[in-house]
Every structure is written in structure tokens, then in C-alpha cells.
Amino acid sequence: MQEANLSVGHVAKRAGVKVSTLHFYEDKGLIKSWRNTGNQRRYKPEVLRRVSVIKAAQKMGVSLEEIKQAFANLPNNRTPTKEDWDKLASQWRESLNERINYMQRLRDLLSGCIGCGCLSLNSCPIYNPEDELANKGSGPVILDKK
Ligand code: FES
Structure with missing residues (x-):
């Protein structure tokens, strides 16, 4: 007890x-x-x-x-x-x-592009060429996408 x-x-x-x-x-x-x-x-x-x-x-x-x-x-x-x-x-x-x-x-x-603007991974130019995602907001826009 x-x-x-x-x-x-x-x-x-x-x-x-x-x-x-x-x-x-x-x-x-x-x-x-x-x-x-x-x-x-x-x-x-x-x-x-x-x-x-x-x-x-x-x-x-x-x-x-x-x-x-x-x-x-x-x-x-x-x-x-x-x-x-x-x-x-x-x-x-x-x-x-x-x-x-x-x-x-x-x-x-x-391990892939999260859209943060760093363009540091080989896949970034594919998913985020020239940091095009910057106009969608700040931060890791792919990761933050709902
Ligand atoms: S991981 Fe930063 S822009 Fe792709």
C-alpha cells in the first residue's frame, strides 16, 4: 500500500x-x-x-x-x-x-534541403535554387511548411 x-x-x-x-x-x-x-x-x-x-x-x-x-x-x-x-x-x-x-x-x-537559405548542400540548388524560397518567409521554409 x-x-x-x-x-x-x-x-x-x-x-x-x-x-x-x-x-x-x-x-x-x-x-x-x-x-x-x-x-x-x-x-x-x-x-x-x-x-x-x-x-x-x-x-x-x-x-x-x-x-x-x-x-x-x-x-x-x-x-x-x-x-x-x-x-x-x-x-x-x-x-x-x-x-x-x-x-x-x-x-x-x-539530411536534405530545409529551405533555410544557406545553399550549402548539393541538393539546395535543386530544391532552393538561388534561395528562391527567401520570398516565402524567413527561417527553414521547407521544414516549417505545414
Ligand atoms: S539547406 Fe539551407 S537552403 Fe537548402
Whole structure:
């Protein structure tokens, strides 16, 4: 049976993050704790899920602010249910899909011309002769194309 109120050390170890990371997440309003009678931080077990989601989202390049906005849809006064997480997932799905698609395009185009204007690859004159793509916008216009 899992302990209902977890110490910061327990959460850090189980989640695979430093204690300072938990303090940082808490300062950013992503997770919450309370103090016991000994003035020590305590967490509900659900914090482990939140920290895991934060870490996974950060690996995908999602900013802490975006994560915070998504978490704003979760209840703070009770442990989020599957339905709460389903709701968050459906609201976050489009944004995450855009990121996934962009990462896939980066993976697929990284060894070829991305339309950035450098003309440094042999294929650039074929795909972007004379940097014709410059009039379509700034940055890697082929990579950024939706
Ligand atoms: S890779 Fe830069 S213009 Fe082709």
C-alpha cells in the first residue's frame, strides 16, 4: 500500500528528479505540497504522475508555461481521475500532434534541403535554387511548411 503523504525525497527518488527540481516545479505552480507538523513538505502520490508528464512534455520541447496551462484544467482539490486526464489529453492533443509532426519532418528532412537559405548542400540548388524560397518567409521554409 502506497503511503498517502510522500516526502520530497521519496518523490524525487521515485520520479527520477532532483529535490531542487521539485522545488522549482512547485515555484512555477506545476505541483503542490503542504507542510506537516514538522514543517516538512509532503505530496500526494498523484504528484508522481504530474512530474512524469512534466518530464515527458519537456523532452518534447513543451514549455513549462504550456504545461502549466494544461494542468490548469486538472482539479487541485482532489486527485485527478481518468476522465480529468482524458479531458486534458483531448485539449492538448492538437498541440502535441503539431510537435510530433514537426519532429518527424525534422527527422526526415535533416539530411536534405530545409529551405533555410544557406545553399550549402548539393541538393539546395535543386530544391532552393538561388534561395528562391527567401520570398516565402524567413527561417527553414521547407521544414516549417505545414
Ligand atoms: S539547406 Fe539551407 S537552403 Fe537548402
